[in-house]
Amino acid sequence: MKLLLILSALVAIIYSLKLDELNRRPRSIHSSVYSGFYGPQSLHKPSRTESESRCGERPWKLLKIVGGKLAVVESHPWMASIFWRNRGGESMFKCGGSLISSCWVVTAAHCFPDSTKTKLHRLSVFLGKKAINETDYKSEQKFHVEELIIHYGFDNSEGNFNNDIALLKIMGNDGGCAEESGTVRTVCLPPANQMLPAGASCEISGYGKEQEGIWHHSQYLREARVSLLSQDVCTRSDYYGKMVTHNMFCAGSPDWKTDSCKGDSGGPLVCEVNNRLFLFGIISWGEGCSQEFRPGVYTRVTNYNRWIGKKTGSPSLAAGSMYPQK
Numbered sequence: 001m002k003l004l005l006i007l008s009a010l011v012a013i014i015y016s017l018k019l020d021e022l023n024r025r026p027r028s029i030h031s032s033v034y035s036g037f038y039g040p041q042s043l044h045k046p047s048r049t050e051s052e053s054r055c056g057e058r059p060w061k062l063l064k065i066v067g068g069k070l071a072v073v074e075s076h077p078w079m080a081s082i083f084w085r086n087r088g089g090e091s092m093f094k095c096g097g098s099l100i101s102s103c104w105v106v107t108a109a110h111c112f113p114d115s116t117k118t119k120l121h122r123l124s125v126f127l128g129k130k131a132i133n134e135t136d137y138k139s140e141q142k143f144h145v146e147e148l149i150i151h152y153g154f155d156n157s158e159g160n161f162n163n164d165i166a167l168l169k170i171m172g173n174d175g176g177c178a179e180e181s182g183t184v185r186t187v188c189l190p191p192a193n194q195m196l197p198a199g200a201s202c203e204i205s206g207y208g209k210e211q212e213g214i215w216h217h218s219q220y221l222r223e224a225r226v227s228l229l230s231q232d233v234c235t236r237s238d239y240y241g242k243m244v245t246h247n248m249f250c251a252g253s254p255d256w257k258t259d260s261c262k263g264d265s266g267g268p269l270v271c272e273v274n275n276r277l278f279l280f281g282i283i284s285w286g287e288g289c290s291q292e293f294r295p296g297v298y299t300r301v302t303n304y305n306r307w308i309g310k311k312t313g314s315p316s317l318a319a320g321s322m323y324p325q326k
Helices: 002-024 048-052 305-312
Strands: 079-085 091-101 104-107 123-127 141-150 166-171 201-206 222-228 248-252 268-273 276-285 296-300
Touching (some): 091 123, 091 268, 091 276, 123 166
Antiparallel strands (some): 123 141, 141 166, 201 222, 268 276, 276 296
């Protein structure tokens, strides 16, 4: 009798552990199985349209990299961190990026000085990463890079990174792409040629230097608010003049204390429209950090919708269908 009771207890314990494991599994972006604060579970496999309908939503809105504040990754779940492994096997943080679909990250072209000759086996991409020098297996997802696509028009001959945009196709060791969780989610793309008015408040995030002159990056993800500047202002002679092309825009803070900085490159500038975040800019370049009349310069994402749709093989992804219609 004692033996039967012991066996029954063991079976109950094993069953409980299995159930707990199932409840803790994140769901794929192409699935709608989710738990916790994401809402009720659904076992059907949704279409791509359903998956895209959840873009730009975040479980936490904690807006409390110069002048910015520490951020929780849950408030920027599309934030990607790109690492480069050197010949000695050491991985070093390279650039930020944004998850725009389960298999694609968009970033800055200048992050890859070797262009198409970049050795992909040395690149890795992390999602859900809270700190670049720490690993949290509960929140992070790691991928290798299957494909790197740099915009054909990328040009730095004038020192201004024109067409500064690139795509990374990511894949995990299991052959799958990103899975939606509390720390991983896609950001929405706005429609082609869409732009918000000057003065609109947007968010930047990254692991870049906290101030100019220091040698190290911020170890933890940081966030800040910046305001969009008009193209007329940014191209004035006392700003950047002709260095800023129609493929770029500027953003900064009125007191010049908040800005992106070295190491933030490739990361997102997102703006909230009807409680959903849209990727309007990619952190690209600027003179110094938080200098007067030298705001951050960003790649104008909405100039590249067609290119993104073609290269990812998903025109609907770049259609901007989640953007509110007038």
